[in-house]
Each structure stands twice: as C-alpha cells, then as structure tokens.
Amino acid sequence: MDIIEKLPTVKRLMRQLQQVPFLASKNMYRVMSYFLKLDNERIDQLCRVLQDIKKDVSFCNRCFVWQETSLGCLFCDDSHRDQSQICVVESWQELLVIERTEGYRGLYHVLGGVISPLDGIGPSDLYIEQLINRITSGVSEVILAMNQTPEGEATAAFVARKLKGTAVKVSCLAKGVPIGSNLEFIDRLTVSKALADRKPF
Numbered sequence: 307m308d309i310i311e312k313l314p315t316v317k318r319l320m321r322q323l324q325q326v327p328f329l330a331s332k333n334m335y336r337v338m339s340y341f342l343k344l345d346n347e348r349i350d351q352l353c354r355v356l357q358d359i360k361k362d363v364s365f366c367n368r369c370f371v372w373q374e375t376s377l378g379c380l381f382c383d384d385s386h387r388d389q390s391q392i393c394v395v396e397s398w399q400e401l402l403v404i405e406r407t408e409g410y411r412g413l414y415h416v417l418g419g420v421i422s423p424l425d426g427i428g429p430s431d432l433y434i435e436q437l438i439n440r441i442t443s444g445v446s447e448v449i450l451a452m453n454q455t456p457e458g459e460a461t462a463a464f465v466a467r468k469l470k471g472t473a474v475k476v477s478c479l480a481k482g483v484p485i486g487s488n489l490e491f492i493d494r495l496t497v498s499k500a501l502a503d504r505k506p507f
C-alpha cells in the first residue's frame with residue numbers, strides 16, 4: 307500500500323497541487339513540505355489571498371490584462387496613456403518586461419498565448435478576434451511584440467495578416483532581440499532599444 311494512502315489529508319493536498327500547471331512533481335513535494343511547515347497565521351494569509359483574488363481581480367475585457375476590478379484597467383482607463391498605440395504581447399510576463407523599460411506609453415493587448423498546433427492551441431483560443439475588434443479610427447499603430455520563437459513568429463504573422471485590411475500601421479520589435487529568445491530573459495536596455503527601433507512588419 308502506498309504510504310500516501312495512510313495520510314489522507316496529505317493526499318488531499320497532493321491532489322490539489324497535482325492540478326497546478328507548471329509544478330513539476332519533483333517540486334510538488336518541496337511545495338508540500340513548505341506548506342506543512344507554515345504556521346497558522348501564514349496559512350490563513352494564504353487562504354485569504356486566494357479567496358480575495360477570485361473576488362477582487364479580473365481581466366480587463368478590452369486588453370485582457372489583470373486588473374483590480376474596483377480600480378479599473380491600469381492602461382485602458384489611464385488617460386495619460388497614448389490610446390493610439392496597441393502593443394500586442396503573449397502574456398502578462400512580456401507586458402511587465404516592456405513596462406519596466408519605461409519607454410512605452412501606449413496600450414496593450416494580451417493574446418493569452420501563441421498559436422501552437424502541437425499543443426492544440428489555435429487562433430480561436432487566443433484573444434485575436436478581440437484585438438481586431440479594437441481597431442477603430444483612434445488606433446494608428448499595432449506593435450507586435452511576440453517572443454521570437456517559431457510559435458511567436460507564426461502568431462505575429464497570423465495577426466499581421468488579420469490586420470491587413472485595416473488602416474493601422476503594423477510594426478514589430480527590431481531584431482536586437484536574439485532569435486529564439488523570450489522577452490522575459492532579455493535585459494531592459496535591449497528590449498527598450500528593440501522597441502525604439504521597431505520596423506514595419
């Protein structure tokens with residue numbers, strides 16, 4: 307009999323953690339032992355914040371960036387941001403990288419991933435249609451800032467094709483960003499330069 311069967315509460319925790327994506331089984335045991343050692347106060351804090359994020363955090367239904375629901379979108383609702391530019395990123399992580407360069411003052415659009423047939427992710431699984439619907443006369447430029455991986459490039463090409471019929475200028479990051487690299491691992495200066503030197507797609 308598996309020893310875990312004799313520890314039903316530990317097994318329940320394990321079952322929950324097994325469903326957390328990106329948590330390799332080797333790390334799962336480390337996380338479990340971390341939780342088991344936490345004092346009551348920390349456990350309460352952790353439970354409370356998990357409940358609070360469900361209650362208080364949502365996606366902006368325009369750009370799909372996380373927002374504190376009561377405060378509105380940090381970007382769409384900020385009149386100081388340039389509403390004529392939309393920078394398209396794969397996820398929240400890349401948005402943070404670009405934001406940290408402090409060289410971009412426009413809006414964003416989070417696609418929620420990249421087209422990846424091998425993983426069963428097609429265009430309709432991403433927020434591409436919602437991006438096209440955002441292109442109104444007030445938008446003059448769409449910057450495609452996908453990671454320079456095969457999937458990122460294919461997604462950028464797909465989005466660019468979709469935007470072809472519109473009057474909007476489509477640009478992409480300059481190739482200062484090493485091929486096959488993820489934006490999150492590149493230094494701030496390189497990303498900043500790639501953004502400043504962007505070129506027509």
Ligand SMILES: [Zn+2]
Binds near residue numbers: 366380
């Ligand atoms: Zn927004």
